[in-house]
Structure formats: C-alpha cells, structure tokens
Amino acid sequence: MSKETGEIIVLGTGTSHGVPVVGCKCPTCLSEHPRNQRTRSSILVQAPQGNFIIDTTPEMRIQLIRETVDLVHAAVFTHSHADHIYGLDDLRQFGHLLDQDIPLYCEENVAEQLKQAFSYAFVPSENNKRRGAIPRFELKPITTNPLELLGLPLQPIRLMHGKLPIFGYRFANVAYCTDVSEIPPSSWPLLENLDVLIIDALRYREHPTHFNIAQALEVIEKVCPRQAYLTHIAHDIEHEKASESLPENVSLAWDGLRIPFDY
Template sequence: MPFQSERELILLGTGTSHGVPVIGCHCGVCESAEPRNHRTRTGVAIRTPQGTFLIDTSPELRIQLLREKIDLVEAVLYTHGHADHLFGLDDLRVFGYRMERSVVLHCEENVEQQIRTCFSYAFNQSANDLHHGAIPLLEFQRIGLEPFEVLGERIQPIRLMHGRLPVLGFRIGNVAFCTDVSLIPDESWPLLEGLEVLIVDALRDQPHATHFGIPQALEVVERVRPGKTYLTHVSHYLDYTSTNARLPAGVELAYDSLRIPY
C-alpha cells in the first residue's frame, strides 16, 4: 500500500516473542487462514514528512520492511533489549550505506550495552576481519525520560515495567505505544492523558508475570479513555475474530500492517 498520510504509524509486527504461528503448534489460531492471525514479532514504523523511523528491530525486520515497501530508515527508538525487539538490528546495514551516514539508535544506557554485546562486530572493527559492507553504520543517542525529537517529531518516553525490568513506551502526538508492560508506574499515567490512540500490550486472557493480559489492558483503557485502543504483542491464544467479538467498543486486536494516521 502506498504512503497516503503525512504522518502514520505502521504496525510492522504484533506478535509475541514466539510469533504466530508458533513453530510446532497446530492449534486453531496457528493453523488459521485468517491473515490477521499471522503475527510477526512486535515493531512499529513511523512515517513522517521528513522520513521514516522505527520502534524496535524485530527478527523479521527485513521481511516487514519489504512487505510495507519501506525503502529507508533513518533512526530507531528502542523499548528494551530483549531478543524479539532487538535481533533484526543487522538489517539496518543497507540504510547506513544508502545514506552514507549512520542510523541513529535512541535508547537507554542498558539497551546500548545490550546492543554492543550482542552486535560487538559493529563496534569493535579492529578486532575482526569483516569486510566493510558487513558492518552496520550505527550511532547511539542515549535517552532518558525527557522528550526528544526525531525527524521533526516530538517523542515523549514513558516509563513502564516489564516484570522487574524498566522499559520504555513512547508517545508521539496523541498516539502512545506501550508494549511489553505489566505495570504502569504512578508517575507515567499523566503522560497517557488525552490520547486519541493507545496501542497496548495484551498477551492473552490469563495473567502473566511480565505482560498485561486482556483484563489488565482493559483496566488501562477504562482509566485512560483513549479514542481508540489496539491490543498488541498478541499470543496464539487469541483468535482475531472471536476475540474482537467480545471486546468493548473502541478496543480491538492489532494486526500486522495496520496503519494509524496521527
């Protein structure tokens, strides 16, 4: 689909760390012909008049960007350093060489250290014999909880808890993306006021130690009262059609390739 809005979020992936279908699973969702039950690992592209940036780099990043016909990525915001949100980073290589400058990675200090560990070849070039084209051009921009700007867009980080791990959500305009969350700290709630769209974690129906389930996500919706809510990071326990049929008005499961103007 061509780019039709000046500003839009594209949900590149809406699945859990296993993705859906899950390897070796033959449940009804994993074998479903409904394309919105096919979920790659979670990530977002934000298209703006000045260019495109991402939230996270899932292991399927190359496939996701080809699917959405995204030819250039200039920056990435990272929520946290878990593999399903990080391990597509090497697919950024092509963009650095196309632009002849680094792709900027906006992340907290602990995520930077995780990236430097997992992708050490990109930062320790004297210690390896890789040819030039095998090394991605990357530049870190360390962030905290203060607002910052990417490609002309104001980004407001939101502190979330993913079990015991502090992670980030992001608010861009009147849209907030809050994946991999099991608790919203008191100080973060004001940052969710006045939302038109909330994209929030909802792994399954049952409680989970590190993720919201649907009941917890709906409690957030009741408190925040956004205009529209999409549930993301969805497991194979939730069928797209039957789950949407029982969700309240204004709330539905997200799906890969969903486009949200903002």
Template sequence: MKKKLVSTDFSGQMIMLGTGTSVGVPAIGCGCDVCQSSNPKNNRTRCSVILGLPEGNLLIDTPPDLREQLLRERIGLVHAVAYTHEHADHLYGLDDLRLFPFYVGHPIPIYSEPLVQKRIYSAFDYAFADRDDTHPGARPALTMLQIGLEPFDVLGSTVTPIRLRHGPHFDVLGFRVGSIAYCTDTNEIPDESWPLLEGLDVLIIDALRHTPHATHFSVDQAIEVARKTGAKQTYLTHICHELDHDIDDAKLPPGINLAYDGMRIPLT
C-alpha cells in the same frame, strides 16, 4: 549507479510491523486452531512499529522478523531507531539495518537507554570493533544516542518516553508522539507515567492473552488501562496464539480492537 529505492510513502502514519509475542504466531510446532489458521490477521510477527515522521521514518525496535516486515510493507528506508528494551524479540534484527547507511549517506542514529546500549555493544560487538572493514556494509553503521525519560527530537517530531514496568525485573519504555502512544511489553504503569497517557487519540497497549501473566497485561487488564486513559481508540498488541483475531476482536468493547500486522494508523 544511482540506487532506485522501494519505499511506500506512509508519512503521517504508523504501521504495525509486528503484533505477536516473543515466539510469534504461528508458534513453531503448534497445531492449535490459531496457529493453523488461514486468516492473515492470525499471522503475527514479533513486535515492532514504524512511524512516518516529517523528516523520515522512525522504527521502534528491531525484531528478528524485521527484514520480512519491511519487505512485506514495501518500506525501503529507515532513518532512525528507538528501542523500548533489550529483549531478544525486540533487538536481534539490528543487523538488518546495514543497508540503510548506504541509502541515507550516514550512520543510523540509535536512541536507547543505557541497558539497551550495553546489550547492543555485547551482542553486536563486531559493529563497533576497532579494525578496518574488509568491504563497505560489512557491519551496521550506527550512531548510539542515549535517552532517558526526557522528550527528545527526531526527524522533525518530539518523542516522549514513558516509563513502564515489564514484570518484577525490567523497566522498559513506551513512546508517545503527538496524540498516539505505543506501550508494548508491560504489565504495570507507574503512577508518574499516567499523566503522559492523557488526551490520547490512540493507545497501543500490550495484551498477551486472556489469562494473567507475570510480565504482560491480560486482555481485561489492558481494557482497564484503556478506560483509565480515556483514549479515543485502543489497539491491543503483543498477542499470543490464544487469541483468534476475528472471534476475540468481536468480543471487545467499542473503541478497543486487536491490532494486526500491517495495520496503518494515522498519526495525530
């Protein structure tokens, strides 16, 4: 029987699937005003975005909330995945990719650095076990493709990796497609990466909270990054429950705003 897919047409757009910190907002057990807020823009799932490229949909990261995010946005297809890094809040929804090989007719290509691949092989070892499947779809069908800092072509577009630092122990990747750059989970941009952030129409940058953090930019630090890049528009992501969307968004400089789950941004 031919499958009838639910898949909103969002070609030429980036959708912010999740804009929250590693524990999400609301945080479990928290009674603060933001966690108890009725404003949907204060409901932040774990960070991920999807891009409607000329030849399909490129997902960046597979957070634990991935199934919920794709259903919420009525996205029925993922054609490829690229990973920023291997942390659980960006990786551990990978099993939700299991349906997509049925729809596209081949394994889903996974673009990641060696350390991310190592974590995938370890955490999802069953996906690569040398045994016969009991039934179709018993495990995600994946094609693992290693990337570094060289641009790579996927789904009719060129994606440029951007080296970022995520605290003292982790190197991670941001990604640039055209004139839009996505840079989550970082508190340092190495000197060699700044040229890759020139001429941006849109910058999406980590801004966890107002106070400093060991592995994430604060709001003020993210504002300084935005000013240094000269991006026409900046959106702050990876936001914790210390920021109230309406209150804190109103305090930001012109051309800088808080992102929110479900936000759609034109690809330029």
C-alpha cells in the same frame, strides 16, 4: 492552520514466539486468517523528516519488504529482549543508502546489551573492514526526558515489564506501550488525551511480565484514548473470536495495520 498527517505502520503484533508458534497445532496457529499470522512486535512511524522504527525484530527485514518501506532513518528501542532487537543488522542497508550513521535511541542499559549482542558493529576488527559488512550505527542514550526525532517530539514513558523498567513512547497524540505489566504513577499523565493507544495484551490468562486482555482494557478505560489497539499477542488469542467481545473503541492490532495520526 491545517494539521499535517503521518502514518504508523504496525509491522508486527506477535509475542516473542510469533504466531503461528513453530510446531503448534492449536486453532490459531492452524488458522489461515491473515490476522492470525503475527510477526514480532514493532511499529514504523512516518515523521515529518523521515521514518523511525520502534524495535528491530528478528523479522524486521521481512516486515519492511512486506510493507514496501524503502528507508528507515532511525531506530528507537523499548528494551533489549531478543524479540525486540535481533533484526538490527538489517538496518545496515540504510546506513549505506543514506551514507550516514543510523541513530539508535535507547536507554544506557539497552545500549550496553546492543554492544554485546552486535559487537562487530561497534568494535571494528581487522578481518571485518569491508564496506557493507559493518553497520553504521550511532548509539544515542536517552532518559525519560523528551527529545525530538525527525521533526517529531518523542516522549519516553517509563513502564514496568515485570521487574524490568523499560520504555514506551508517546509522539503527538499516540502512545506505544508494548511489553508492559505495570504503569508507574508518574507515567499516567503522559497517557492523557490520546487519540491512539497501542498496548500490550498478551493473552486471556494473567502473566508476570505482560498485561492480559482484561488488564489492558482496564488501562484503556482509565486513559480513554479515542482508539486503542492491542498488540504483542500470543496464540491463545484467535482474532475473530477475541474481536467479538472487545469494546467499540478497542481492536486487536494486526500485521500491516496502518494508523494515520496528526503531527
């Protein structure tokens, strides 16, 4: 039986400041190499029945235009830090185009944060009733139980982001694990037999809430994906220089990278 193939579009690979960092004159920030230009971290997944996005960064609209993505049917969130949620309003467009509520899959605590940060979307007010102004969203609280999204099984993976429990996600033989500094014992089995692992590797030095490159490489060595990509990258890391010293099955991800995967 022939397998169907989808595609992941890596929309952004930068840390919370993005790269270049405003006002910074370091070699990476001054570099004109396109792979040293990193918008905030997010991916788009082409599933059998539509596209879902993991996290809605402040640059989401620009990312979708850059990659000529015409429709997003659903969003999934890893956690509620600013660099992962503040593009949410721009999903408004798709609710109106599709004439349906856009489901937002996230943990209960993330749903609460979204309701606070985007109260106008969830609590309609008298002066904000105009069609087009109010996004059509439906919060879909999730747990560690697997779910099905747009025809693709989706498995949340508990990760620790410093002391904050957050979610990574596995679909088919792909795992997306951003903003992680520790993988709890119960999550390791969910990372077995991967074709593709996309994992946080902030910088060279250690950090309290993110893996650095050395720690990400340790995880990669342990789970042995066919190919690994590093993401959520700070300006300490210059693309060409860092790429020289990575193992053969590991590369830095970059904005606009497209990764095919089997359903």
